[in-house]
Amino acid sequence: MTKRFITTALAGAAALMLAGCSLIPTYxxxxxxxxxxxxxxxxxxxxxxxxxxxxxxxxxxxxxxxxxxxxxxxxxxxxxxxxxxxxxxxxxxxxxxxxxxxYPALNASASGTRQRPSLVGDGVSSVYSVGLGVTAWELDxxxxxxxxxxxxxxxxxxxxxxxxxxxxxxxxxxxxxxxxxxxxxxxxxxxxxxxxxxxxxxxxxxxxxxxxxxxxxxxxxxxxxxxxxxxxxxxxxxxxxxxxxxxxxxxxxxxxxxxxxxxxxxxxxxxxxxxxxxxxxxxxxxxxxxxxxxxxxxxxxxxxxxxxxxxxxPRVTLTTSIGTTSSEFSNLFSSGTKAWAFAPQITLPIFNAGANQxxxxxxxxxxxxxxxxxxxxxxxxxxxxxxxxxxxxxxxxxxxxxxxxxxxxxxxxxxxxxxxxxxxxxxxxxxxxxxxxxxxxxxxxxxxxxxxxxxxxxxxxxxxxxxxx
CATH class of the missing domain: 1.20.1600.10 (Outer membrane efflux proteins (OEP))
Structure with missing residues (x-):
């Protein structure tokens, strides 16, 4: 647990140092x-x-x-x-x-889906969710x-x-x-x-x-x-x-x-x-x-x-969310319905036909x-x-x-x-x-x-x- 904490702290410190980086020429x-x-x-x-x-x-x-x-x-x-x-x-x-x-943009979302997965059978599935999330926030x-x-x-x-x-x-x-x-x-x-x-x-x-x-x-x-x-x-x-x-x-x-x-x-x-x-x-x-x-x-x-x-x-973006999800609307806020997602993404330019240059x-x-x-x-x-x-x-x-x-x-x-x-x-x-x-x-x-x-x-x-x- 201590090793994990130290690793996380070092990563955070490195992120803060990088966040202070500026490539603007001295004016x-x-x-x-x-x-x-x-x-x-x-x-x-x-x-x-x-x-x-x-x-x-x-x-x-x-x-x-x-x-x-x-x-x-x-x-x-x-x-x-x-x-x-x-x-x-x-x-x-x-x-x-x-x-x-x-700054990250915090959004609230709520959705509900009822679907029949195939023409064979009578099964109808339902999914309901409520949550808060950050979508594609660029870590500068x-x-x-x-x-x-x-x-x-x-x-x-x-x-x-x-x-x-x-x-x-x-x-x-x-x-x-x-x-x-x-x-x-x-x-x-x-x-x-x-x-x-x-x-x-x-x-x-x-x-x-x-x-x-x-x-x-x-x-x-x-x-x-x-x-x-x-x-x-x-x-x-x-x-x-x-x-x-x-x-x-x-x-x-x-x-x-x-x-x-x-x-x-x-x-x-x-x-x-x-x-x-x-x-x-x-x-x-x-x-x-x-x-x-x-x-x-x-x-x-x-x-x-x-x-x-x-x-x-590289451009690093972060998408996160936390909330609840359930197949029954009445059970949406019941115990055991908690859901979360953490999806960082890094994009490294390799070839764009000289557009960046x-x-x-x-x-x-x-x-x-x-x-x-x-x-x-x-x-x-x-x-x-x-x-x-x-x-x-x-x-x-x-x-x-x-x-x-x-x-x-x-x-x-x-x-x-x-x-x-x-x-x-x-x-x-x-x-x-x-x-x-x-x-x-x-x-x-x-x-x-x-x-x-x-x-x-x-x-x-x-x-x-x-x-x-």
């Missing part, structure tokens, strides 16, 4: 294939100790209450975000299904099931990170869409004022033409310029409606009218967004959910190699693909941040120059108008001044919008937008 995070610092990282000085963008709640970055209302609406109604949340639920359920394979000696569980866990974590990345993109898209609508309103106001000015010039030129003071060339040119302004106004109205439709799609609901600033306020009236430090490219590995999602996909691919390796080793090769190729995708996500993030920093380094000067140009063009237009009304300058000089002023004002409004949108993009590319308060 090492690939080196970031980007420079150690960002270009133009010092484009805008920031205060020492300023928190990184990823830790700044979006409510603290987008302080305008109208924009906050739109973002809340989008987070509640946007269908893409809802799909990403449901993907998390699906991945969590899949992980639980895979993890359940590590070589970590195949555990590897699949690890892969499912990484897939689940990647889905959670993807949900954060979707939220970041959504918030940035809503902010930029809102700025686009405000920019459209500002451009419409500029064009409306230009239409009034050109109509006044057209009336004056027509009067001078009718009195023989101005040539028909001046008159027709003034007429063309007035119609050009009307065509531009119609085009801008179309773009304004399209931008509002795009914003409504992001919100998943109509755009509340009170969230759209009137043209009189314009983009200049918006509260400035706080500056965020660029940090180092290595910070993106921690702060960008899309990079973390790519790394979890890499970890999952690494775990799949372990599962593919384990397929080369092909599966391992596929897993290794998938791991290399995941490495390349992970590195590409880092490179893409680096480029996005570098582009946003390039904008931060140049937009201020461009806007300053365009504002100065617009003021100069406005002065030139006023002087040309005075000279034209005094009969000193031709109508062509006046209309040219009008056209230059209109062009510079539109360019100024466009750059002002792009500058604000670049601040949104920088916040997004540095990982900001998923933190909340």
């Amino acid at each position: 090492e995070r690939p080196a970031a294939p980007v420079p150690a610092t960002f270009p133009n990282a010092a484009a805008a000085p920031t205060a020492p100790g300023q928190p990184p963008a990823a830790t700044v709640a979006w409510q603290d970055y987008f302080t305008d209450p109208r924009l906050q209302q739109l973002i809340h609406l989008a987070l509640t109604n946007n269908r893409d975000l809802q799909v990403s949340i449901l993907n998390i639920e699906q991945a969590r359920a899949q992980f639980q299904i895979t993890r359940a394979a590590l 000696f070589f970590g195949r099931v555990a590897s699949l569980k690890d892969a499912a866990l990484a897939q689940y974590l990647a889905t959670e990170e993807a949900r954060k990345a979707t939220q970041i993109s959504l918030i940035a898209s809503v902010a930029n869409g809102w700025l686009a609508v405000l920019g459209d309103d500002e451009a419409l106001e500029i064009t409306r004022r230009t239409m009034v000015t050109r109509d006044d010039s057209l009336k004056l030129t027509k009067l001078r033409f009718d009195n023989g003071v101005a040539s028909e060339i001046d008159y027709r040119f003034a007429e063309a310029q007035a119609e050009t302004a009307r065509a531009t106004y119609a085009q801008q109205q179309r773009l304004r409606l399209q931008d509002e439709n795009a914003l409504a799609l992001l919100l998943g609901a109509p755009v509340p009218p009170e969230t759209i600033v009137g043209a009189a306020e314009g983009l200049q009236a918006l509260a400035p967004m706080p500056e965020v430090p660029a940090g180092l490219p290595s910070d993106l590995l921690v702060e960008r959910p899309d990079i973390r999602a790519a790394e979890q996909q890499l970890i999952a691919a690494n775990a799949n190699i372990g599962a593919a390796r384990a397929a080369f080793f 092909a599966n391992l090769d596929s897993a290794r190729a998938g791991q290399k693909i995941a490495v390349a995708q992970y590195e590409k996500s880092i490179q893409s993030a680096f480029r996005e941040v570098a582009d946003a920093l390039a904008g931060r380094a140049t937009y201020d000067e461009e806007l300053r120059a365009l504002v100065a140009q617009s003021k100069a063009e406005e002065t030139r237009f006023q002087l040309s108008d005075m000279r034209y009304r005094g009969g000193v300058a031709s109508g062509l000089d006046l209309l040219d001044a009008q056209r230059s002023l209109f062009t510079s004002q539109l360019a100024t409004a466009q750059i002002r919008q792009q500058r604000l949108q670049n601040q949104v993009v920088l916040y997004k590319t540095l990982g900001g937008g998923w933190a909340t308060r």
Whole structure:
């Protein structure tokens, strides 16, 4: 009895040791294939100790209450975000299904059979049974099931990170869409004022033409310029409606009218967004959910190699049952009806036409693909941040120059108008001044919008937008 106990204990200890075996390759995070610092990282000085963008709640970055209302609406109604949340639920359920394979599934069963074994004779036999059993439970000696569980866990974590990345993109898209609508309103106001000015010039030129003071060339040119302004106004109205439709799609609901600033306020009236430090490219590995999602996909691919390796080793399954069986239903639970079964099975792969090797090769190729995708996500993030920093380094000067140009063009237009009304300058000089002023004002409004949108993009590319308060 002692020898039997020792043998059983040793067998159990060996089983436990084997159960701890894992054939998953040791994971090492690939080196970031980007420079150690960002270009133009010092484009805008920031205060020492300023928190990184990823830790700044979006409510603290987008302080305008109208924009906050739109973002809340989008987070509640946007269908893409809802799909990403449901993907998390699906991945969590899949992980639980895979993890359940590590444990035996206990089933209760009851059966009854009455049969006549042959056509000869009148004998009818009956068999009734009730019991509990475990069917084909794999003893995971070589970590195949555990590897699949690890892969499912990484897939689940990647889905959670993807949900954060979707939220970041959504918030940035809503902010930029809102700025686009405000920019459209500002451009419409500029064009409306230009239409009034050109109509006044057209009336004056027509009067001078009718009195023989101005040539028909001046008159027709003034007429063309007035119609050009009307065509531009119609085009801008179309773009304004399209931008509002795009914003409504992001919100998943109509755009509340009170969230759209009137043209009189314009983009200049918006509260400035706080500056965020660029940090180092290595910070993106921690702060960008899309990079973390790519790394979890890499970890999952690494775990799949372990599962593919384990397929080369024996697979041990266990089927057991215990219960009662009787030929009479009334005696089913009587003394002497106890029955049990213990049926371990070991399967050793010998020949499968190279299927296991092909599966391992596929897993290794998938791991290399995941490495390349992970590195590409880092490179893409680096480029996005570098582009946003390039904008931060140049937009201020461009806007300053365009504002100065617009003021100069406005002065030139006023002087040309005075000279034209005094009969000193031709109508062509006046209309040219009008056209230059209109062009510079539109360019100024466009750059002002792009500058604000670049601040949104920088916040997004540095990982900001998923933190909340």
